[in-house]
Amino acid sequence: MNARAVEPRAAMLLAAFIALIFQVVPLPAWLSIVRPAFLVIVILYWSISAPRAGGLFFPFVCGLALDVFRGAVLGEHALALVVVAFLAIRFHLLIRNKPLFEQALFVFAALALYEFMIWAIDGWSGHSLNSGLRWLHPVTGGLLWPVACGLLSRTHRPR
Amino acid sequence: MHSRVAATGLSFTFYATIAIVLMFLDQRGQWLDYARYGLSAAAYPVQLAVDSPSAAWRWLREIAATREALRRENSALLDRNRALELRTLRMEALAAENAQLRALGAALPDVARKWLPAEVMNVELSTLRQRVIINKGATSGVFKGQAVLASGGLMGQVMRAGPWSSEVILITDPEHAVPVQVLRNGLRTIAVGQGNAGVLTLPYLPVNSDIKVDDLLVTSGLGGVFPAGYPVARVTDVGRDPGQPLAQVHAQPLAAIDRDREVSLVWFTPGHPASPAPLAEAAPPPAMRSEPQPAPSEPK
Numbered sequence: 001m002n003a004r005a006v007e008p009r010a011a012m013l014l015a016a017f018i019a020l021i022f023q024v025v026p027l028p029a030w031l032s033i034v035r036p037a038f039l040v041i042v043i044l045y046w047s048i049s050a051p052r053a054g055g056l057f058f059p060f061v062c063g064l065a066l067d068v069f070r071g072a073v074l075g076e077h078a079l080a081l082v083v084v085a086f087l088a089i090r091f092h093l094l095i096r097n098k099p100l101f102e103q104a105l106f107v108f109a110a111l112a113l114y115e116f117m118i119w120a121i122d123g124w125s126g127h128s129l130n131s132g133l134r135w136l137h138p139v140t141g142g143l144l145w146p147v148a149c150g151l152l153s154r155t156h157r158p159r
Numbered sequence: 160m161h162s163r164v165a166a167t168g169l170s171f172t173f174y175a176t177i178a179i180v181l182m183f184l185d186q187r188g189q190w191l192d193y194a195r196y197g198l199s200a201a202a203y204p205v206q207l208a209v210d211s212p213s214a215a216w217r218w219l220r221e222i223a224a225t226r227e228a229l230r231r232e233n234s235a236l237l238d239r240n241r242a243l244e245l246r247t248l249r250m251e252a253l254a255a256e257n258a259q260l261r262a263l264g265a266a267l268p269d270v271a272r273k274w275l276p277a278e279v280m281n282v283e284l285s286t287l288r289q290r291v292i293i294n295k296g297a298t299s300g301v302f303k304g305q306a307v308l309a310s311g312g313l314m315g316q317v318m319r320a321g322p323w324s325s326e327v328i329l330i331t332d333p334e335h336a337v338p339v340q341v342l343r344n345g346l347r348t349i350a351v352g353q354g355n356a357g358v359l360t361l362p363y364l365p366v367n368s369d370i371k372v373d374d375l376l377v378t379s380g381l382g383g384v385f386p387a388g389y390p391v392a393r394v395t396d397v398g399r400d401p402g403q404p405l406a407q408v409h410a411q412p413l414a415a416i417d418r419d420r421e422v423s424l425v426w427f428t429p430g431h432p433a434s435p436a437p438l439a440e441a442a443p444p445p446a447m448r449s450e451p452q453p454a455p456s457e458p459k
Contacts, residue, residue, distance in 0.1 A: 082174045127334060
């Protein structure tokens with residue numbers, strides 16, 4: 001690891017901001033159901049490819065932003081994002097060297113875990129919403145992973 | 160390497176704890192209301208940015224509207240205005256008559272004291288929940304729990320008021336329930352959202368209750384949020400299975416919930432018999448209680 005390598009902080013912020021906008025842009029209902037969790041995918045990408053740049057502060061703040069935009073209990077998405085990002089940072093060396101397909105499987109699992117936590121917190125806080133449709137987006141998220149990797153790796157020099 | 164892993168674990172514990180404490184504080188009590196107010200102010204520019212393409216499109220269309228189209232629209236509106244005027248012509252007389260029948264001295268003022276038009280912003284909150292953002296907030300006097308009406312009928316209520324925008328929960332949200340009554344016979348029940356813009360269900364009606372397709376449901380005024388008598392929905396189908404204790408009743412909201420962009424925020428006259436029954440008192444005011452069963456009015 002090159003100590004001189006610049007941490008892609010500006011790219012991180014910009015990508016997260018764009019992802020946040022993509023998450024709140026209105027879409028037709030059927031498209032909206034399969035809309036991947038862009039922000040989670042972006043956080044996963046940075047946690048894996050630049051684990052020391054943002055640490056866990058960055059996922060935490062992004063999660064809070066999501067809470068505000070979604071009108072959820074404050075801290076709900078923040079907790080889920082911090083957990084997912086922590087796992088990604090902890091195992092980033094393991095994941096980074098895998099082929100894209102296996103990475104996509106990991107991303108699918110992470111998104112499913114994320115959605116499970118949101119579902120659980122929704123239930124505990126008395127806003128339960130039991131719809132099978134909420135489990136669809138991890139699939140599209142996993143499918144999107146290679147594309148997201150291709151796009152995001154252009155914004156910095158991958159190590 | 161080892162210390163770095165430990166550091167990540169430590170910061171994970173730190174942020175996870177903060178998040179859990181935040182959730183706890185947000186759930187219990189109003190301690191975080193100010194923080195949320197500030198955060199929703201910070202979110203407003205992004206909401207505006209997301210809304211701006213469709214706003215620009217609407218603006219362009221308005222600009223490009225031809226003189227001919229405007230004239231046609233104007234004459235249509237004038238016609239509609241005339242029809243509405245004719246329909247309200249007898250209102251005054253009816254109100255006086257109603258006051259007489261109820262043995263009140265004078266006709267009551269209108270239950271709606273003040274209106275504020277607002278526009279739905281084109282921002283998506285959550286896919287499976289039915290919530291919208293409107294472009295009026297606490298600086299315009301909007302408050303939590305305020306009723307929101309659309310042109311056809313009841314639309315929802317304000318869930319959270321930010322400084323310049325507020326979050327509205329629609330009556331079709333799975334977490335929302337409206338106390339309603341059937342206009343035809345005063346039967347009271349609760350209409351619950353389904354998470355689908357076109358459907359409300361009435362899950363608490365016994366199989367033998369008197370409800371039919373095409374019955375109009377209006378707000379009953381109980382529950383402390385909505386005033387009595389505003390149209391909510393029309394019954395679309397009634398399923399009676401003799402083996403089940405409850406009927407399966409569905410209704411369609413009268414407001415075009417997913418299409419209406421213009422909504423109205425309403426302030427109600429406090430103390431009016433039709434205004435929302437306050438939740439603090441356990442019993443509704445006497446005027447409310449005697450409303451559905453037409454009590455024989457004793458001549459004084």
